[in-house]
Amino acid sequence: MLCNIFIFLFCIWFLMPELVVDSVSKSYGSIRALRNVSFRVGDGEYFCILGPTGAGKTTLLKVISGLIRPDKGRVIIDGVDVTDFPPEVRNVSYMPQGYALFPHMTVWDNVAYGAGMKGLPEEKVADALKLVGLYHRRDSYPHELSGGQQQRIALARALAAGSKLLLLDEPLSALDILLNIELRYELKNLCRELDLTVLHVTHNVEEAMSIADRMMVLRKGVVQQIGSPREVYMNPANLFVANFLSEVNFIEGILRGIRLGLGVIETDKLGVIHVYTRPVRFWHVVVAYRPEDIVLSVDPPPTDLNVFRGRVVEREFIGIVTRFLVDVNGVEMHVNVWTSVAPDVKVDDYVYVHLPPRYGLIYPYPREGLMKAIAVE
Amino acid sequence: MPDIEVRNVTKIYEERIVALYKVSVKVFDGEYVCIIGPSGSGKSSLIKVISGIIEPDEGEVYIGGRLVNNVPISERGLGLVMQDILLFPHMNVWDNVSYGPLVRGLGYDRAEFIGNEVLRSMSLHLRRSAMPHELSRGTQQKVAIARAVAAGARILLLDEPLGSVDPRAAKTLRFELRHLVKDLKLTALHITHNQEEALSIADRIIVMRKGRVEQVGTPFEIYARPKTPFIAKFIGGEASFLEGLVEETMDGRVKVNLGEEHVLVESSIGFRIGEKVVLGIRPEHVSIVRAGGSRPDNSISGIVKEVNFLGSYYRYMVETGGGNVLVKVPRLSAPSVSIGSRVFLTLDRAYIFKYPREGLDKAIAYE
Numbered sequence: 106m107l108c109n110i111f112i113f114l115f116c117i118w119f120l121m122p123e124l125v126v127d128s129v130s131k132s133y134g135s136i137r138a139l140r141n142v143s144f145r146v147g148d149g150e151y152f153c154i155l156g157p158t159g160a161g162k163t164t165l166l167k168v169i170s171g172l173i174r175p176d177k178g179r180v181i182i183d184g185v186d187v188t189d190f191p192p193e194v195r196n197v198s199y200m201p202q203g204y205a206l207f208p209h210m211t212v213w214d215n216v217a218y219g220a221g222m223k224g225l226p227e228e229k230v231a232d233a234l235k236l237v238g239l240y241h242r243r244d245s246y247p248h249e250l251s252g253g254q255q256q257r258i259a260l261a262r263a264l265a266a267g268s269k270l271l272l273l274d275e276p277l278s279a280l281d282i283l284l285n286i287e288l289r290y291e292l293k294n295l296c297r298e299l300d301l302t303v304l305h306v307t308h309n310v311e312e313a314m315s316i317a318d319r320m321m322v323l324r325k326g327v328v329q330q331i332g333s334p335r336e337v338y339m340n341p342a343n344l345f346v347a348n349f350l351s352e353v354n355f356i357e358g359i360l361r362g363i364r365l366g367l368g369v370i371e372t373d374k375l376g377v378i379h380v381y382t383r384p385v386r387f388w389h390v391v392v393a394y395r396p397e398d399i400v401l402s403v404d405p406p407p408t409d410l411n412v413f414r415g416r417v418v419e420r421e422f423i424g425i426v427t428r429f430l431v432d433v434n435g436v437e438m439h440v441n442v443w444t445s446v447a448p449d450v451k452v453d454d455y456v457y458v459h460l461p462p463r464y465g466l467i468y469p470y471p472r473e474g475l476m477k478a479i480a481v482e
Numbered sequence: 483m484p485d486i487e488v489r490n491v492t493k494i495y496e497e498r499i500v501a502l503y504k505v506s507v508k509v510f511d512g513e514y515v516c517i518i519g520p521s522g523s524g525k526s527s528l529i530k531v532i533s534g535i536i537e538p539d540e541g542e543v544y545i546g547g548r549l550v551n552n553v554p555i556s557e558r559g560l561g562l563v564m565q566d567i568l569l570f571p572h573m574n575v576w577d578n579v580s581y582g583p584l585v586r587g588l589g590y591d592r593a594e595f596i597g598n599e600v601l602r603s604m605s606l607h608l609r610r611s612a613m614p615h616e617l618s619r620g621t622q623q624k625v626a627i628a629r630a631v632a633a634g635a636r637i638l639l640l641d642e643p644l645g646s647v648d649p650r651a652a653k654t655l656r657f658e659l660r661h662l663v664k665d666l667k668l669t670a671l672h673i674t675h676n677q678e679e680a681l682s683i684a685d686r687i688i689v690m691r692k693g694r695v696e697q698v699g700t701p702f703e704i705y706a707r708p709k710t711p712f713i714a715k716f717i718g719g720e721a722s723f724l725e726g727l728v729e730e731t732m733d734g735r736v737k738v739n740l741g742e743e744h745v746l747v748e749s750s751i752g753f754r755i756g757e758k759v760v761l762g763i764r765p766e767h768v769s770i771v772r773a774g775g776s777r778p779d780n781s782i783s784g785i786v787k788e789v790n791f792l793g794s795y796y797r798y799m800v801e802t803g804g805g806n807v808l809v810k811v812p813r814l815s816a817p818s819v820s821i822g823s824r825v826f827l828t829l830d831r832a833y834i835f836k837y838p839r840e841g842l843d844k845a846i847a848y849e
Contacts, residue, residue, distance in 0.1 A: 252521065281520055281675050283719055283848060290788075314792050335791045351793055397794035397812065419657065423678045424705055424718045425766045425810065426794075441794060443812050445766065445830075481650065 123148040123270060123302040124169065129178030131164055131326075138164040139175070140326045146302060146319075151293055153317035154306045157349065157481045161326040162306040163202065166272045169304065170199040182270060193222070198268040202275040204259035206247040212258050213243040220265040233265035236295065253284045260292070264299070271296065273305045277312060285309075289316050310350055314338065322346050344468050347393045348479040353466075354399070354438045355475060356392045360385070360467070367462060374434045378411050380465030387469035396441040398464035401429060402457045403448050411460040417452050433458050485511045485637055485669040486532060491541030493527055493693075501527035502538070503693045514663050514670045516680035519690035520716070520848040525673045528690070529639050532671070533562050545637065561630025565642035567622045569614040575625050576601070576610040582633025600632045604662060620644075620651040624658070631666065638663065640672040644679060656683045677717050681705065689713055691848075711835050714762035715846045720797075723842060724761045724804040728753045736834055742803035743782045747832045758837035765810035767831040770798060770817055773824035781826040782807075786819050800825060 124146040131139040138161045146152045154162050167173040169180055171192035179188045187195050198219075206215050217230045234240040237257035239250075247255055256276060263271055276292065277285045293316040296303045307313050313320050314334040322329040322337065322345075330342035341347035344355070358372035360382075368382040370392060380392055406412055415433035427447040429440045438458065442448070450456050471478035486509040493502040502524045509515045517525045530536045532543055534555040543550050550558050569578050580597035584590070601607040604624055614622055623643055630638060643659070644652040660683045663670045674680050680687050681701040689696045689704060697709045708714040714721045729744060730737035736749045738759060745761070753759060773783060784807065788799035796816045798809040807827055811817065819825055838845035 281848070282677070283520075283716065286720060311792060315790050315797070333791075334793075338791070338793045395794070397814070421657075421682045422701055422705075423681045425764075443766065481648075 123150070123183060124304070125179075125181040126165070126169065127179045127181065129165070129168055129175045129180065131161075131168060131173065131175045138326050139168070142178070142323075142326070142328055144321055144328065144331055146304060149297075149300055149302055151296060151303045151305065151316060151318045153313035153320040154304060154323055155308070155310065155313040155317075155320050155349075156323035157308055159325065160308075160323040162308075162323055163274055164326075165323070166199065166274050166304065166306055170197050170272055171195050172199070196268045197270045197272060198263040198266045199272045200259050200263040200274060200276055203279065204255055206255060206259060206262075208247055210246075211243065212239065212245050212247070212250070215247070215258060216262045216265050219262050220267070223266060225265070225267060229265050229267060233261040236264060236299075237261045252280050253288060256280060256288065260295075269301055271301045271303045273303060275307055276305065278307065278309065285312065286315075292316070314350075322349065324349075341393075341466065344391060344393065344471060344475070344478045347466060347468075349481065351395050351397075352439050352441075353393045353395050354436075355479075356394070356436065357470060357475065358390055358392060360388045360390045368467060370467075374436050375413060378460060378465075379462045380460075380467055381463050382465075382467045385467065385469070389470040391468045391470050391475060393466040393468065394438075394460055394464060396428070396439040398461060399438060399440045400459040400461065401431070401440050401442060401448055401450075402459070403450060405457050406459045408459065410462055413458045413460075414455055415458040417450050417454050417456060420450070420452055429456075431456065431458055485509055485513070485546060486671060487542075487544040488528065488532060489542045489544070491528070491531055491538045491543065493524075493531060493536065493538050500693045502531065505541070505690075505693070505695055507688055507695060507698070509669060509671050511669055512664075512667055514660055514672065514683060514685045515688060516672045516674055516684035516686075517688045517690055518674055518677055518680040518717075519696075520675065522692070523690040524693040525675075525690055526641055527693075529562075529641050529671065529673055533560055533639055534558055559634065559636060561627070561633065561635025561638045563623070563626050563630055563638060563640045563643050565645040567614075567619065567626050567646070569622060569626055569629070571614055574611050574613050575606060575617075578614070578625055579606075579610075579628045579632045582629060586634065596632050600628045603666060604628050604658070618648070618651065620647040620655045623647060623655065627659070627662070631662075631668070636668055638668055638670045638672075640670060642673055642675070644674070644676075652679070659683065677719065681717070687717075689716065691716075708762065708833060711760055711762050711833075711838060711842065711846050712848070714764070714833050714835075716848060718764055720765050720808050720810075722763045722765070722805070722807045723846065724763065724802070724807070725837065725842065726759055726761060726804065728755055728757045728759055731755065738834065740782065740802075740804035745782060745829055745832070746780050747829070747834045749834045753834070753836070760835045760837055760842055761829075762833035762835060763807060763829060764831070765797065765808040767829065768807060768809045769828040769830060770800070770809045770811065770819065770825050771828075772817060772819050773826055777826055778828045781828045783824065783826055786821055786823045786825055789819070789821055798825075800827060802827065 126144050129139055129142045156162050168175050179186050216233055220229050239257055289312055317334055319333055321331045324345055329346050330337050338350050347353050356372055358370040361369045361371055366381050368380045370378050413433045415431035418432050419430035421428040426441050427444045431438050488507045491502050491505045494500050519525050531538045545558055580593045583593035583596045656679055687704050688698050697713050704717050724740055726738040726740045729739045735746050736753055737744055737746050782802050784800040784802035786798055787801045790797040795810050795812050800807045
């Protein structure tokens with residue numbers, strides 16, 4: 106008994122989440138921006154909120170920062186319900202999309218502004234600028250800096266305020282892709298070194314997957330899934346998540362039965378395909394295959410299960426990966442192959458297409474239809 | 483005869499900002515050429531010089547073999563399509579597209595014929611009555627291209643045409659764009675900062691940096707045989723660089739001393755013994771195995787510092803005696819290594835460059 110109490114107290118003291126968002130809803134007129142959104146972010150965690158435009162990501166950050174009051178629900182930071190608190194007392198740093206640097210102020214003044222409002226000493230400003238490596242540009246104006254440097258200044262301004270909870274709204278989306286890749290790891294490492302808890306909003310799947318400890322997929326104000334990048338990618342909760350995370354191929358069919366864990370699915374154009382599955386209670390199904398899980402070959406693969414002949418419709422070299430579009434009995438399939446092992450085939454050549462049974466993901470056919478279920482906008 | 487030829491063009495703004503310096507470029511009839519480079523590399527200035535929006539300080543521009551330096555924009559026979567889609571917002575698709583032929587005085591029947599032909603070839607005929615605001619960004623851009631083609635342009639200058647289109651739609655649209663150019667036998671010069679787009683769509687790529695042309699070649703040539711460390715980094719992405727000294731040279735191979743270790747690298751150019759060099763290593767050209775078993779030939783040792791799961795592949799950051807090396811491995815063949823694992827890295831391929839005069843950091847900086 107005493108032991109249980111001790112464990113309970115230990116959990117409260119050490120594992121208390123830094124941030125809890127509890128059943129938050131927010132509407133703008135008839136538009137429901139957030140619907141009953143709940144999640145927890147642990148102390149020191151790097152948490153990405155991923156979703157397409159209009160998912161409610163920015164609204165959610167504004168609710169947490171206190172810029173918007175939710176219609177319903179609570180925001181709890183470090184165990185304190187701050188839902189009714191104004192932004193300045195929440196001890197949260199918010200970096201808005203587009204950075205919102207003051208164009209008429211120098212780098213120093215931009216960074217000092219937030220800290221000054223909080224009455225923080227000047228060395229905080231210098232420290233923040235040194236952290237992002239731009240102390241030497243303190244007298245420059247924002248327009249004299251490159252996109253990457255502006256991003257770092259906005260980050261320094263958020264850091265100078267000294268909060269342990271950092272909210273970043275699309276912090277990297279204005280940058281060239283290579284700069285985005287370089288800065289995303291820099292950002293994560295910096296936040297880790299400073300022991301910050303971070304909520305990072307992005308629409309860029311690769312960006313979220315690269316740096317998130319955990320991520321949450323949001324769509325039309327509704328939480329779709331929360332988990333580590335690997336959990337979410339490997340086991341997407343629904344068709345939308347599967348499609349949003351990669352260019353999956355969908356095959357509609359009727360599940361005729363499951364034998365020894367192997368589902369037998371009758372499809373319109375591919376005949377019968379086999380996919381490993383747990384017992385399910387639906388029969389009208391959609392099978393999803395990620396483009397990198399399909400095997401292309403010139404010679405027949407060493408199996409008879411799920412092997413088809415297909416015609417190469419497109420071959421697209423994009424560096425590390427070569428993408429193929431293959432027509433299999435009227436079904437167009439996207440297949441991504443590592444360039445170094447890509448089969449030597451050209452457009453209009455015929456290839457073997459193998460759908461390994463263990464990589465198929467089975468979902469019930471959505472009531473609203475497949476296209477609506479996966480629509481990004 | 484090339485459709486577009488730029489000879490020794492220089493353009494300097496405010497007497498100090500070098501937008502273009504002695505740039506020479508050829509685009510042949512029917513070719514799809516992409517210009518790629520980071521912000522400020524001079525891509526847009528080059529297209530503006532070709533189209534006649536700005537005048538070069540020096541050099542000549544030829545279109546279809548004719549010197550056009552003094553020819554006004556409207557008479558250069560070019561279709562210019564920008565990232566900001568400039569359709570007439572109060573006109574529907576058909577009116578936008580047929581506007582060009584009408585103002586050229588071709589008459590209503592001819593304008594209708596051309597407009598319909600172009601719309602059909604771009605699968606836009608079912609949207610002919612739609613207003614621009616009713617269309618997605620991608621479709622609006624297709625209409626903008628259709629308008630340029632209907633106006634008689636045989637050469638398209640496309641400045642980040644997919645830059646404002648949703649990334650997913652852009653992947654489909656880039657195929658359509660290439661097919662359109664090829665089907666209608668047009669010539670296209672397409673600016674992009676997106677290397678995947680350029681690799682996917684172009685017959686040839688021109689890589690620009692700081693107002694100069696760094697390399698011209700097919701997508702595969704640029705990827706497989708980068709001329710400079712900058713190109714190795716900029717095309718393909720996330721290359722690692724290790725500095726070393728040439729220790730020995732032998733039949734097309736160079737032995738490089740990386741401080742604590744040595745590697746043998748293939749090279750078609752000669753190096754002096756003792757010369758300082760840079761190895762450019764693409765993350766997909768490195769094999770990674772856990773240390774413990776026998777050490778593979780020509781490998782370097784290191785410790786895994788970071789592991790990232792990126793869906794279709796894993797990305798490992800490995801600290802070696804000569805610096806950090808990035809490795810990418812497809813998910814299905816990922817080794818069982820984790821942070822702290824001692825590993826051996828085998829370079830399946832590496833590029834060897836003379837050490838850049840300005841220093842490595844400056845040579846690979848893209849800002």
